[in-house]
Amino acid sequence: MSEHHHHHPTPQIVSVQDMIDRCREVGLRRTKALEELLSTLLESARPMTLSELASSERLTTQCDKATVFRLLQRLTEKGFVRRLGLHERAAYFTLLIPGRHQDYLICTECGSIEPVKAPCPVHELEEEIRVKTGFRNLYHELEFFGTCPKCA
Amino acid sequence: MSEHHHHHPTPQIVSVQDMIDRCREVGLRRTKALEELLSTLLESARPMTLSELASSERLTTQCDKATVFRLLQRLTEKGFVRRLGLHERAAYFTLLIPGRHQDYLICTECGSIEPVKAPCPVHELEEEIRVKTGFRNLYHELEFFGTCPKCA
């Protein structure tokens, strides 16, 4: 029944409400667009592009693409969202949840994106780089590319 | 005592001549543009964008940007070049040399890109993913982002 709280990331439940509160703390206003965007990102199992977000069920009738763009921009600045490359022409965005890190497995044929289930083996190297190079605010991005079984 | 037979990077000398020969084997024609492009990529310590390549010393007077684009496209198809994300709006390209793998350390402020000197710790996970998911042609991309000492 009791949970052990060790140093490794504990799966934590994050609510849209929490996120909005955190946004308001740094000066963002509570708007319908912000709520819907955060909800959509939170519900998504994978990073999404601006176009995907802007045309998603919750947002398409709700607000303009430029609005979503500017929201993502603000959220990225404030550190609530991270912008990922993932090799497509369009950028991908994902919620940044403290203590949670995700790597991705991407099919170069059909473009499917799924989270890697295994633990990320890069933290030690990241620490080494932090110490040796003096870089600040260090983080990493790790993606695996290949042809998925369906496309093979 | 865990001696792995991982393809450790054998420092191999690669000449433009070799690369051109390999290109010809797969049907590409020996053109001035191809030579200059391969030379430029080979001399570069880091991946380069299409614009950088097209306006580089060797290529700017040599050929059109569309030509460089199509060359990179063919070289990528043939597996001689890899296209990387690296978080910028433009894609980056780098020569793909068998047995050689490179991770990058990128400053989010000034955009500088440098190769990581330490060995990449991802090969085992890559193998695990290959086995568990059935993905083919698997490879990975690992980048570290942060603020470099100069920009801090």
Add this chain to the structure above:
DNA sequence: GTAATTGCAAATACTTTGCCACGTA
């Protein structure tokens, strides 16, 4: 000679901004 390759220009795709109206605090 034939097919691949090139240059130029035009078309796409994705991102970003200007401006003024609007809503939140």
Add this chain to the structure above:
DNA sequence: TACGTGGCAAAGTATTTGCAATTAC
């Protein structure tokens, strides 16, 4: 009221393609 935010349209940047001329083999 004041200032952050939103919608719409236009501009900006990177990529991609069509086509006729050229070049490698």
